[in-house]
Every structure is written in structure tokens, then in C-alpha cells.
Amino acid sequence: MLKNFARKLPSFANKRNFTTDQFKVLDLEKSHFPLVATVFGATGFTGRYIVQALARTGVQVVVPYRGEDWTFRDLKVLGDIGQIIPVRYDIRNEESIERAISHSNIVINLAGRNYDTRNFSLQDINVDAAERIARISQNVDRYIYVSALNASEDASSEFARTKALGEKVSRKHNPKATIVRPSIIFGDEDRFINKWSKVSQNWPFIPRFNSEHKIQPLHCSDFAKGILSTIENPQAVAKTCEFAGDETFTWDQFLDMIIEGTAQYDRLNLPVSTEFMKMVAGPMEQFSRDPNFIVDEIDYHNQDLVVVPKKDVLTLKDFGVKATPIQEKLIRLSRMYRPSKFFNAIANPQNK
Template identity: 40%
Template sequence: MASVLVAKATINNISRQTWNQLPKAAGCIVIQQRDASSNVPTKLTAMKRGTGGRSSFSGVVATVFGANGFLGRYVCNKLGKIGSQVIIPYRCDANEVERLRLVGDLGQVLFFPFQLRDEESIRKTVQYSNVVINLIGREYETKNFKYSDVHVAGARRLARIAKESGVQTFVHVSHLNAKKDIQKVWKTSEFLKTKYESELAVREEFPEAIIFKPSDMFGAEDQFLNYFNYYSRWTVFGQFIPWKSGLPIWKNGEYTIKQPVYVADVAEGIIKAILNPDMAGQTIQCVGPQRYYLADIVDYVISILRREEGLVRTNRTFWIRFDILYLDLSMITCIK
């Protein structure tokens, strides 16, 4: 305000002179009074962090691998909510991850193409980050990537490069049932086996890594509850009643216990672990507050779909034995 008054007084005093006769420096008097400094910070951590929120800066520069997945979308949203800069490597079409740009403020969400087997592209995505989160996982194998390629070799490569690049915090997401001795029901789960091996690989390369082991996660577009909604899961045989469809479940789901957890709660736990230095080297199991029999969960899904009259649970063990019996009979027929 004082600068404005000085400027007005100066103009009144020199109003009788022509503007062409004024010194050129006179027009710079007020401009020089503005707050400015030549000591410009060159590091992001030296900038003002603000009071919180998406328009502030929390000091976290996180690279999130697997950000386009089910859990990844929630993690990126939580990171952007506290004012973090998020680097999102992707190997799909760029338009598929473009929606994640909205999780942070303008210029705080960056995208970078990469390949899991290309170490140079991985180094470029983590070279400026102090946090790396590995959410890469696959429920099935492809001709290009086996379980071991994604869960074990890929996780080991990410952890090693992050350690070499000076990353402070590395977060790896495994599975609750991933362990050394896996109970064999019908056949050993290769998915859980490689998930356990990924934990060992990450610990070898990055001993201070934080490992999360969530149970079945539910939420919008999940693979847990929607799994029982797929038409491909419904068979034409339902308790031997021709006009009903059946959901084949191991022993009707009466011997399987689930403790599902909400996906946003897992994402919130990851954010809190990143911000807590005491969580380095910890293994965290994430489960929901309640336990349910799988049979009750499936019956609940059937009731939500309003298919109580046309869809029932079936015992999967019978149809497996039926397939084996059919295979044996066909072999005998071939021998004849």
C-alpha cells in the first residue's frame, strides 16, 4: 500500500513535465519494491510444502509400477491427495493411463513408457524418486510372461535398480497366502508360489523394503466379487436340476474361509507406511475385520444378482472326478 501511495505522489509532482523528459528509471520504482529473491531453490525438497492437499508438495516423489491396475489406481489417488509427485511407468497404450493424470495437481503426474525387461527404461523412471512402489502382478500366464518372469525376476530387477539409484523406500505387494509350504487342494498354486519367491528376491536386493500381503481385495471393478458374476463361471449343471445354473466351488465353499479387505484401506496403509520411517524392513498383512465362509459370500452375490431361483452353488469336486472318469473311459476306448 505504501508503494502505491509513493507512486501516486511521484506522478502528481511530475505531472507538469512531459513524459518524454522523464528518466527511464522512474517507471521501475514500484516494480523494484515487489517481493523477489535471487536465491531460487533448485531442489524440489527445498520448495514450500504448503498446508497439505493436492496443490501442496509433501516431499514424496513416487514411481508406481502397475499403477493402471486395481490397487494402483487407489494408491495413485492417495499419493496425489497428500501432494506428491507421481511418476507412472506404463507398457500399455498411453490412452489407458491418461485418466490417472487427474489424481494430482497440474504437472505433478508424469508418464513414462517402459519395459519390464529393459533396465535402462526402468532406471529413467526411478532416477529422481525417493519412493518406488511395485504393484505389478498377473493372475494368469501368457506366451510372453510366465509367473516367474513377472513376480520373481521382475520384482528382483525393480528392487535392485531402485537400490542402485539411491531410492529411500521400496514397497512390494505380495499376497496373504504366499508362503513356503502351500496347502495343496487340487493342485499347487503357481501364483502363490512365485509370490512367495518374489518376497525373498526383494529382501535380497532391498533389505529395507516394506512388503504388503493383502488378502482378497474388494471394491469397484474388483476380481473377487465380480469373479462370481462372470457368465463363464456358470455351468448348465446345478444340483442335477436341468433348469438351473451352477457355480462350481470346492466343497460348496463350506470349508473355505475368506477375510476380504477393502482396497482403499490397503492403499491408505501403503501411504502411511511410506511416511513412517519406522516401517522400513517390515512385512505387513492386510485383512478385513470379519471372516466369512466362501459359501456365504457366494450366496450374498447370488442374492444381489437376484438369481436365487436360477443359480445355485455346486460341488466342484464331483465335476473334477467326473472329468477324470471321462478321461479314463476315453483312454480305454482308444486302447480297444
């Protein structure tokens, strides 16, 4: 997919001076990788799909990571020998960021949080780190910043506000940056289908809030295709892209699908207010490392998360990407949460 784009750029070996201490696996003068991409946030949920998609097109991928070495092990097998290059970094250390992008033609910033942790706040990751990476990456050929749908400085959600500020600082330091705003992303190990399936399995009731608000869930593989399209197509330079699924659902319709997928037909459907859910989410966020519900996320979801056609805003359709229907994936993703008697059954409440 990226072959035509690769021909337009200087060769990988000629473009930058390489140090053998950073890239020991390859003879860089004879490297067969025409492009190099650094993917911040590669060890996260969507990052692995981006790395795999890039590797399949012959791009060498630099994977900045923090923490233990096992965090990148699953990424190493996504490419050829020497194609996936892990580099330890600290998001607050500019020298380590420079080292991670020093040989790259492409930089993709997927790093982000939707709630504060003990080590990083939303401001730290979504704004300060975004500014740092964009400033250091201002001379690369393609810079892509992944934001969020409905990001706005006036939003009630701090997540949406900080993502909007991240867009602002990215464009400030790199006017040719491509901003990508994805909708809710689902897939293996997501915090969408899996989260609600766990709730249906473990809770005696299904909390129904924001029921009439609309969503357009996007599969992780389609998100990766969209990111690759923004790299390949010159029309995406300095543009904003909004990626979402083709189908629109209300939250009530989605939760009905979750009940079908998990076959948890005996759960009580309990309508609750967003304020009540915030009261429930507060202690979870404080005392759990992996909370089911987050106060700010409830605020963020208290709106329609759909792509509305706008002038100069590109969508997946502009790149010829057809989104995967959620029904094709939901049963496989939610089956593990079923009672044993329904595990192999076709979900149908009349046959319970």
C-alpha cells in the same frame, strides 16, 4: 498424511539432478511437490487407488506404463497439473526402469500376475521383474513390494510360490524393503465380486467349491490407506505387513451374498470338487483372454485366506485403519448383474 515424513527427507529438487527431457511440465527448482513416488503396476486395478491416495497427499507420482497411451489417461486427472508423470517402460529393459525411478524417493511395486499370459509368465513378472526393480531401487528411501497373503515357497499354488520368491529377492537387494501381503481385494473393476456376479448372471448354476475355507475380503481404498501408512510410519521399514478385512466369511457365505446382491434366486447351487473346477478352468484359461476361473487360482483359494496374528508382522489395525465392511459395497457393485425386475428392489429371496 505424509507431511511429517517429507520434512525428514532431503528436498525433491536438491536430492537428484533432473533432466528437462523427462520432466518438462514443472520448473523443478520451484516444485511444490516434496516427494516423488514411482508406482509400478499403476495402471492396474489397485494401482489407480494408490496413485490417487498419493496424489491427495501432495506426492508427485511417476506412472510407468506399457502399451497404448490411453492406459494412463484416467490417472492424469487424479492429481494437479504436472503431478502425474507417465513414463513408458519395458519390464525387461533395465534402462527404462532406471529412468522411471531416477527422481523418486519412494518406489512401490504392484506389478504382478496370477496366471501366465502369452507374453509373460508368473516367473517373469512375480520373480524376475521383482528382482530387477528391487535391485535398481535399492537406494531409494522407501521401497514397498506387494506380495500376497499366504505366499510361501512350499505352496501348492505357483502364484503363491512366485510371490514368495519375489519377497526373497526384494529383501535381498533392499533389506529395508516393506513387504505387503494383501488378502483378496474387492472394489470397482475387481476380479472377485464382479467375477462371481457374472457367473451368477450367465451360468445356470453356481459352482460351490472350497466352501468351508475362510476369507477376509479387503476394500481397495483400505488397501491404499495401508500402503500410505507403510510409507509414513518408520516402524514399517524392513517389516512384513498383512492386510485383510475385519470380517471373516466362508466361501459359502460370500456366495450367498452374491446371490442376494444379483437377485439370481433361480440359480442352482451345485457343490463341486476343486478337481472338477480345474477341469472346467483349463480350457477357459487356454482360450479366453479374461477367464472366469484359473487353475492356479483355484489352488490358491483352496486354503484359509485370513490374517493370523504373528510376531513382527504388522496389520491394518497397527496403522489405525478400519476396514470397510463388504456389505456396504456389494449391492452397488453387483446391482448391474440383476434381472431388470429386481434392479431397484432390496435383495430378499422371500419377495422374488
